Amino acid sequence: MNTEETMNTKNDTKTETKNVLHSRLAGTWYTDDPDQLKNELQRYIEMADHKPINNIIALIQPHAGYAYSGSAAAFGIDQIKDGNYDRVIVLGPTHQYPMRNTVSVSEATHYATPLVEVPLDREFINALKEESFATTKPEVHRNEHSVQIQLPLLQTALKNFKLVPIVCGQLDLQTAKKLGAKLRGLIDDKTLLVASSDFTHYGPRFGYMPFREDIPANLEKLDLGAYEFIKQKDPKGFSEYVEDTGATICGRVPIAVLLSMVPSESQAYLLQYTTSGEITGDYANSVSYLAAAFTGKWDDGNDEQMNESENEDSDTAEAYLSDVDKSNLLQLARSTLTYGMQNKKRPAPEDLNIEITAGMKQQMGAFVTLHKKGQLRGCIGEIIPRRELYKAVIDHALNSAFNDHRFRPLQKSELEEVDIEISALSPPRQVDSYKEIVIGKHGVVLQKGMRSAVFLPQVAPEQGWGVEETLTHLAMKAGLPPDAWKEDAQFEVFEAIVFGED
Numbered sequence: 001m002n003t004e005e006t007m008n009t010k011n012d013t014k015t016e017t018k019n020v021l022h023s024r025l026a027g028t029w030y031t032d033d034p035d036q037l038k039n040e041l042q043r044y045i046e047m048a049d050h051k052p053i054n055n056i057i058a059l060i061q062p063h064a065g066y067a068y069s070g071s072a073a074a075f076g077i078d079q080i081k082d083g084n085y086d087r088v089i090v091l092g093p094t095h096q097y098p099m100r101n102t103v104s105v106s107e108a109t110h111y112a113t114p115l116v117e118v119p120l121d122r123e124f125i126n127a128l129k130e131e132s133f134a135t136t137k138p139e140v141h142r143n144e145h146s147v148q149i150q151l152p153l154l155q156t157a158l159k160n161f162k163l164v165p166i167v168c169g170q171l172d173l174q175t176a177k178k179l180g181a182k183l184r185g186l187i188d189d190k191t192l193l194v195a196s197s198d199f200t201h202y203g204p205r206f207g208y209m210p211f212r213e214d215i216p217a218n219l220e221k222l223d224l225g226a227y228e229f230i231k232q233k234d235p236k237g238f239s240e241y242v243e244d245t246g247a248t249i250c251g252r253v254p255i256a257v258l259l260s261m262v263p264s265e266s267q268a269y270l271l272q273y274t275t276s277g278e279i280t281g282d283y284a285n286s287v288s289y290l291a292a293a294f295t296g297k298w299d300d301g302n303d304e305q306m307n308e309s310e311n312e313d314s315d316t317a318e319a320y321l322s323d324v325d326k327s328n329l330l331q332l333a334r335s336t337l338t339y340g341m342q343n344k345k346r347p348a349p350e351d352l353n354i355e356i357t358a359g360m361k362q363q364m365g366a367f368v369t370l371h372k373k374g375q376l377r378g379c380i381g382e383i384i385p386r387r388e389l390y391k392a393v394i395d396h397a398l399n400s401a402f403n404d405h406r407f408r409p410l411q412k413s414e415l416e417e418v419d420i421e422i423s424a425l426s427p428p429r430q431v432d433s434y435k436e437i438v439i440g441k442h443g444v445v446l447q448k449g450m451r452s453a454v455f456l457p458q459v460a461p462e463q464g465w466g467v468e469e470t471l472t473h474l475a476m477k478a479g480l481p482p483d484a485w486k487e488d489a490q491f492e493v494f495e496a497i498v499f500g501e502d
Helices: 034-047 066-080 122-128 138-143 151-157 173-186 215-231 235-245 252-261 276-280 304-312 323-343 389-402 412-417 459-463 467-477
Strands: 004-010 015-022 056-061 087-093 103-105 110-112 117-119 162-168 191-196 267-275 286-295 365-372 375-382 418-425 429-431 443-448 451-455 490-494 496-500
Touching: 034 066, 034 151, 056 066, 056 252, 066 151, 066 267, 066 276, 066 286, 087 252, 117 151, 117 162, 122 162, 122 173, 138 162, 162 252, 173 235, 173 252, 191 252, 215 235, 215 252, 215 267, 215 276, 215 286, 235 252, 235 389, 267 276, 276 286, 323 389, 323 412, 323 418, 323 496, 365 389, 375 389, 375 418, 389 418, 412 418, 443 467, 451 467, 459 467
Parallel strands: 015 110, 056 191, 087 162, 087 191
Antiparallel strands: 004 015, 056 286, 103 162, 110 117, 267 286, 365 375, 365 418, 418 496, 429 490, 443 451, 443 490
């Protein structure tokens, strides 16, 4: 049964409401026959021949269908078999839903697979929901696979544990660390933490082809480069590596949260690495699967490493860009386009011979806009401040030129005809009503259900729109009816430092 159901069970003293979420993965991602499923998982575990590791407190586990990732995931599960865990926290990414700086926890009391029901740790979840970044989106838990796929594996290895399922949205590093700090304050030494993540998604199906030759070797080099930062328990270095390489690691947020939590004395162990290309013999499109374990002992959350991580975020200067910062950023964007045209790849900053000033290293969101003869020729960016400004400008200069699907890729003959404009953004904040939106000052993010769209602050004044007309066009941009903004829509606003070439 692949639906959420509510049941009342009575005893002598009270009526208890039981809310069961049945996994929708049974029959698609894995067999819905409990005996076949148990035998399949046991077979994977028996094949996972690895020296036992003691005192495991956390795992990184892949989350594809078992035919692809089951053999790799079994290496992690084999290590925790019959372990003394009362609680398992599973952090999984959202693949479908926009959840900026938000995580979702379930309202269910139990998760069910063909094997058995697992109770949720409602006390733990309710404590987590005290934080502003924690919410409940039932559709996320029904439809996202990254947490659910871990359950039959855990059920095969462990008995009598409670589950804490957390689906992570698009968290910046600061929010990831806040989540980690909150979890560290709630867990005990009988808690297992699982970060659910596949690694690089390679090929035209995923829009990521940084190399065309020696694909198996280059994939392994790319993925194990990320693992080096995991091994060092460096969430910032890991996040920057993913941004710099563009590595399509879907669970990068859960991994960053894990890395911000593990104690300083914890040791990381790479248990298994493989790819779907290796399994199928076809690397045209390939997904990488990595299993890793962390040893140690959870404490009360006052770990020195945690304190250092918090301090990293406490000395953030107010956003300001000098004329030199702006000039260098525009030169950076222009040089990036020229380099990209000539070399067919993303440049490293040192390839461009442009000074990276302190202002350019501020963590800010950014959009790069291209105009040709006064007409839009490309515009792509990121709203959430999650990395240094100059890195965002390099990537989105290329994205605006070559990956804005409203336009054909920029041609070399057009390069001198386009003008570049950069918008450096303040962090978005939610407003209670559209009446708080100030045209000319605020950029706007409209979100309704699974749909969202954004306008930069300069868009409405350029078009001569008021607030209501702006929101009408924004709703249509999101693929919604023109008046959809009038009910049940959420709005975020942000400000921008806008500058361009003369």
